[in-house]
Amino acid sequence: MRNQLMIAAVASSMMLAGCATDPTTGQTQINKGALGALAGGLGGAAISKATGGEKTGRDAAIGAAVGGGIGLYMQNQANKLKQQMQGTGVSVQQNPNGNIDLVMPGSITFAFDDATLNNAFKPTLDKLASTLVEYNQNTITIAGHTDSKGDAGYNMNLSQQRANAVASYLSQRGVSYNRIQVIPYGESRPVANNNTEAGRQQNRRVELTLNAPQSVN
Structure with a gap:
């Protein structure tokens, strides 16, 4: 139960941060960093559970950090390229x-x-x-x-x-x-x-x- 609550907390926090403003259009868009963190967190939890891990909540948090870092890295790169290629x-x-x-x-x-x-x-x-x-x-x-x-x-x-x-x-x-x-x-x-x-x-x-x-x- 405790692990499920921790996973839910990770997912909720990532979804709340799941929107951002496109610097070139001013439109609201999905924040890839937040969604990467969500996917990473859920993936880390799933792998931990499937392999019999006893620290599913910890693995969810680690997965969220890795996924979020990749998502933010790519989104920042995309934003810079959109500005450069205008x-x-x-x-x-x-x-x-x-x-x-x-x-x-x-x-x-x-x-x-x-x-x-x-x-x-x-x-x-x-x-x-x-x-x-x-x-x-x-x-x-x-x-x-x-x-x-x-x-x-x-x-x-x-x-x-x-x-x-x-x-x-x-x-x-x-x-x-x-x-x-x-x-x-x-x-x-x-x-x-x-x-x-x-x-x-x-x-x-x-x-x-x-x-x-x-x-x-």
Whole structure:
């Protein structure tokens, strides 16, 4: 009974702190740090009980601290990136799982049918690199995408080259290459209709996913 009350107290305190204000929009949003703490607390309690632990309340508190730290770490990073990317054409979205997605449209990153970074886009990548160096606990997945015009094999290679170009630039700006995974998708994952020019423009993109770490030092 005492353990159940402690778990309930952890959950209640986290839910009360579960809302925050987005600094770029002024809208109320879910506080990922609080929800991370809630998930961590409940997870710690569940694992403790499943393994016959006698200190379920303690394990819930430990789980809450770890989960809350990760959630807050990722939310702070997302807020900074949203401010930095305003007006650049790059969208920033934090997912319910805590990961952060950045979408870089091909119209601002590369010339048509080319894998050389536009010089005008490099200052945006400089800002991104500075934040990734500051928040160095998470890994980074860089995915290249194309539209469906042309040969599928050619498009796959082009998406690889473009993702590599972004990865290489970030690495040159101090982001450890060991943190980066590059994945080419070519034309296989469209987000819009390839039968229209507007749709093809949306499909030509590079996506970065900043993966939530297992723990935060």
